[in-house]
Amino acid sequence: MSDASLPATSTISLPAFRFSAAETIKHAVLILGSLIVLLPFYVMLSYSFKSPAEIMQNTGGFFGMQELFRDDYCIKLGRDAADCMVTPVIYNYTTAFEKAPLVRYLFNGVVVTASIFFIQVLVALPCAYALAKLRFWGREAVFGLVLFCLLIPVHAIALPLYIMLAKLGLTNTYAALVIPWTISVFGIFLMRQFFMTVPDDLIDAARMDGMSEFSIIWNVMLPTAIPALLAFAIFSVVAHWNDYFWPRIVVTGDRSLFTPPLGLREFKGDADGDNFGPMMATATIIVAPLIVAFMIAQRRFIEGVTLSGMK
């Protein structure tokens, strides 16, 4: 028995170790690609630990030496030099939270991205349902328009949008940050593609049970669409959480309306030197929620993309 079992195990485990040139190349390319993608994150994280001198002189390894250094800002405010010695990592992160009121910015970010996503779903689901399942005159033309709108870059229409909001007196409000994004043609397109794969029988059955069209959308279609919605949520949340361009355009007055990426500018000095430590600490804090959310939802995300026909 034992004689027979040995070769059996080796034949079973053999394919796992078999050398394949194609697989090796594939993995080499993927590893190289992931290194290129991860390198900026590595630098970001490393800078958020180091002192200004270590950053500029490129010394101190990944974590920096964590030696005390003198905070010039504190000296300039007229405090004693002895009270102004700070540990790089603590300085970087506390400055990120204090100088840029990052908690407030993160709160704004949550309010804005959540409102955008909520209204986008409210609009996109009925539209997608109509485009996928209802027959009406001009349906293909409407769908064509949706596809056409996908081709318009937001920067091309930014100025008219800005002037419109300005005339309504809405610049420097949450509304200005949310309203332009409430209708997502990408969302409509994505959900329509997904609804096309839902069998008509399901809807017919619901109609026979006397459900109204709106009730079908929210009680039948919505639950089936959860994976696709999750995929859309990632696109939408990532895009608006990270958006620098639009908040920058409409929020010029009130600092307390800043979304997280705008917090980065507090550390800019351009030709006169940027404050990289706290800037990178801010960046780390901004991307952390996204990375955590992606890790948790990773499988659902890939399912969603494949399910909705974005193959």
Add this chain to the structure above:
Amino acid sequence: MGTGEFGDLPFPRQQTESSMKKTLTAIAMLLAASAAHAQDTITIEFAYPYSHLFDVTYEKILPKFKEQHPNIDVKIRATYESYEDGTNTILREAVAGTLPDVTMQGLNRQAILVEKGIAKSLEPFILKEEDFAKDGYHDAMLTLGTFNDDIYGLPFSVSLPVGYYNMDVMAKAGITSADQLPKTWDEVVEVCGTLREAGVRNPMFWGWNITGNWFLQALMWSQDKATMEGTEIQIASPEGLKALETMKGLFRGCDMQNIEWKAALASFSAGEIGMMFWSTSALGAVERAKGDFELKTNEYPGLVASGPMGLPAGGNAAMLVSSSDDPKVLDASWKWLKFITSGEGAADVARTTGYMPPNKAANEVILADFYTQNPNKDTAVRQLPLLRDWQAYPGDNGLAITQVIYDGIEGIVTGEFEDMGELQEELTEEVQDLLPSN
């Protein structure tokens, strides 16, 4: 569905905030000896560029201002990330009707706001002041903000190009004290040669890439020649050729690498570069980032041994852009504008940044000791008599012209252009096409 909670949140918050404010105001009204006091508070809105540099300056100035003017509240807006961003923001806000009362603008970006009628003339306010000249405003500074014989901007922070030297590296070329440092660009090239022989691979960095072709204008002013005369670009002049030839000599003679500012600052901090020519405003950043070596700043070299005959001023100026008609608001804005550009307010610019206050009284009286204690900051002050305009290119293509010249100079650095006469013709032709013709 749960997301609706977030959408609703801000509104009750604001309500509680405003009701809190109401109660607080009510209490304040009761406590104040005269009820009129609380009503007299005037709020003005103010915006400035470069948070990281100037936050600390305003943090120091604000309490002093508040002490003198307890009934003026200065509300600070979102900062601009750069001078260009500042101009863009003001142009946009002018359309939306949400302009602040006072804005800080790059010295070379004031003209456009005056041309478009956004900036207000400061003449009526200056006329009311009794000893305006005594407050330390003198002509050279005021011309930086004068357009069509009216003053529109009061310079707030001014920078000039200076030389930064790593004295440990310079010792390898036998230079150990400030009076041995190079005074002309030819000497710089000579020192480069000595340093390279001594094994310094990257002896010099020259800030040709500073925004607005600042260093080209520096070489032109060094020969007492304006880069723009009316609507004519002066690159075609003999001085223009001399400027281009000087750059070529420097880049070739020192084998200068084509690196951006952040990389140059990093190399200088690490002690790899011996001489760096840049704006005095970066002094704070250089001191913060540098390794363990002796840093000295010294006068910007000239084309002749007596030094440059003029240098362009960098920095920013305060402009009144208020859309308010209320004389009280305008008056409060003027008080703020005047406070930050004169006296203690202006002195804080030097105390907190590498810039100089453009104010004679602040420099000579309040800060007399300060410069003895900070000799590296004194270099630019010694150069003050050389102060000239940082010229803007007229018309709508200002930014495009800046880029054309930038590309031309980059071509000298990379070695793409060898014949400066040819480059001179090419640049003149391209720039002249972009300038308004009259």
